Amino acid sequence: MTAHDDATQLDTLRERYEELAELAGSLAHEIKNPLSVIHMNIDLLSEDLSEMDSEESRRSLDRVDIVRQQCERMQGLLRDFLRYARLRDIDLVSGSLNDQIDTVLRAYTAEANKRNIEIKRYLDNNLPSIALHSDSLQAALMNLVKNALEATEPGGQILARTYTTQTSVALDLIDTGRGVDNNTILHMFEPFYTTKDGGSGLGLPTARKIIEAHGGRISVQSEVGRGTKFTLEFPILKRLA
Template sequence: MKESPLSTREREKFEAQYSEIATLAGGLAHEIKNPLSTMSLNLELLTEDLDSLDVPAKHRMLKKVESVQQECKHLQEILDAFLQFARVGKLALSKANLNDLVSDFIDFFRPQAREANIEISPHFDADLPTIQVDKSLLRQVLMNLALNVVQAMPDGGLIELQTYHKDGMVYLDMIDNGKGIDENVKARMFDAFFSTKSGGSGLGLPTVKKIIDTHQGTIECESEPGRGTRFTIAFPVC
C-alpha cells in the first residue's frame, strides 16, 4: 500500500530531526573510541607484564588494573548505547505480521529466559493485519523490553506476550508479574540517561520509545509496585 502524504511528511520530519545528532554522535564516537581502544590495549599489555613479575604487591597492582579495565568496558557500553540511541530515525520498512516477528523473538530469547527461570506465554490474535516495520529495530525493542522484564524478576516469573488489533492499530502487550515500578520512576523511565540501575546507561527504554515514535506508533506502561508491569506497543495498520 502506498504511504499517505501525511505519513511521508511525518517520517521525513523524524529523519531530519535525528540526522544531525546522528552525524555528531558518529564524530564523537570516533574521537572517543580510538583513545579508549588504545587504553584498553595498553592495560592488557600491562596486565601481562605485571603477571610475569614476582613481587609482593603484584596481586594488589593487578586488581587496580582490572578495575580500570572494567571502567573502560563500561565506557564502551555507554558509548555504544548512545550511538544506538542517536542513530534511530532512518527506517528500513517492510510489510510484516507482528505475530511472526514476536514468535521469532520468543524462539531466540527463550534460552535466556529459561536460564533466568522465566516462563514465556504467547497469546496471538490469529487475524492480525500487517504493519510496516523495520524488523531489525523491532527486534531491538523486544530485546530491550525483555531484558528490563528479566531484571524485574530476579527470582523468575512469567512473561505474557499478547497481540490484538482495534481502531486501525496493531497492539502488543508485554506483561510480567515482577516487582513493578513506582510512579516516580514510571514518570521518567523514557527520559534519556535516567536509570535506577547501578552502571546503567539510561538509554534502553528511551531508545525503545524513539524507535516506536519513528514508526508513528505509541508505547505505554502500566505498573504498580508488587503487582507487575504491562508495556503496550501499538503500530498503525498498513
Template structure:
C-alpha cells in the same frame, strides 16, 4: 528563532554528538587493548606491588568496558532515523525474540504465555531494529522477576492498527520511576546506561508507533505497543 531553525540546530547537534562518540570510541578501544596487554605482562612477574598494580589495571579495564557499552548504546539511540521499512509480521518478530530468551526463562522459572493473534495484519517494520526494541523490553521484564513468575505476550488488532502487550509479574515500579523511565541516561540499575528504554521508544516511534506503560509496586508491569497498519498492506 523560528521552529525550523531550532530543528536544524537540533539535527546539527545530534550529528556532532554522534561524530564525537565515534571519535571517542577509537582511542578508548586502544586504551582497553593496552590495559589487557599490561595485565598479561604483570601476571608474568612476581613482585611486591603486583597485586595493587593488577587491581588498578582491572579498574581501568572495567571502566573502559563500561564506557564502550555506553557509547554503543548512545550510537544506537542516535541512529534511529530513516529506517528502511518493509511489510512484515509482528508475530514473527515477537516469536524470534522469545525463542532467544526461552533458555533464560526456563532457568529463571519464568512461564512465558503466548497469545498471538494468527489473523494479525502486516505492518511496515525494520526487523533488526524492532527486534532490538523488543529485546530491551523482554530483558527488563525478566530482570524484574528474580524469583520467577509469568510473562504474558499478547498481540491483537485495534481500531488504529496492531498492538502488543508485554505483561510481567515482577517487582513493578513506582510512579516516579515510570515517569522518567524513557528519559535518556535515567537508570535505576547499577552500571546501566539509561538508554535501553529510550532507544526502544525511539525505535517504536520510528515505526510510527507508540508505547505506554502501567506498573504497580509488587505486582508487575505492562508495556503496550501499538503500530499503524497501512491500508495497502492490510
C-alpha cells in the same frame, strides 16, 4: 507570529537538533577509538604484572582491573549512544508483529528456562500487517523482553499478547516482576536515566525512538511488587484497493 513563521522556526529547530545529534555521534565515535587503545594497553599491562609475583604487582593488578571495568563500561555506553544517535528514518515493509515478537521470545527461551520464568504467548492469528523494519523492531523488543526477564523472580511469568484495536495493532508485554514506582515511570524514557547498576540509560529511549519511527507509540503501567506492562501500538497497514 504567523503559521508560516511557526513552520520556519520549527524547521530551524529541527535542523539544529539534527546537527547536534550528528556532532554528538561523531564525538562519541572519536572517543571510542582512543578508549579502545587504552583498553588494549590495560590488557597488556595486566599480562606484564601477572608475570611479577610480588605484593606490589598484585595491588597494581587490582587497580588495573578497576580501570579495565570502567573502560568496558564506557565502551558499552558509547555503543548504546551511537545506536541511539544514528537512528534516523528507516525503510519500512509490510510484515507481521506476531513474527517479530515470537522470534524475540524464542531467542530468550533458554535464558527464561534457566531462570525458571514461564513465557506465555497469546498471539492473535488474524492480526493485520504493519509497516516494519525487522532488525530495528526486534532490537526494541529484545530490550523490553530482556528488561522483563531481569525484573522477574524465579517462578514468575512473562506474557506477550497481540490484538487489534479500532485504529492499531497492539502488543502487551507483561511481567510479574518487581515493578517500578511512578517517579521511575515518569523518567524511564529519558536518555541516561537508569535504575540499574552500570546501565547506560539508553535502552528504553532507543526502543521508544524505534517504535516512533514505525509510526507507533509505547506506554507503560507498573505497580511495585506486582509487575509491569508495556503496550506498543502500531498503525494498521492500509491495504491497496
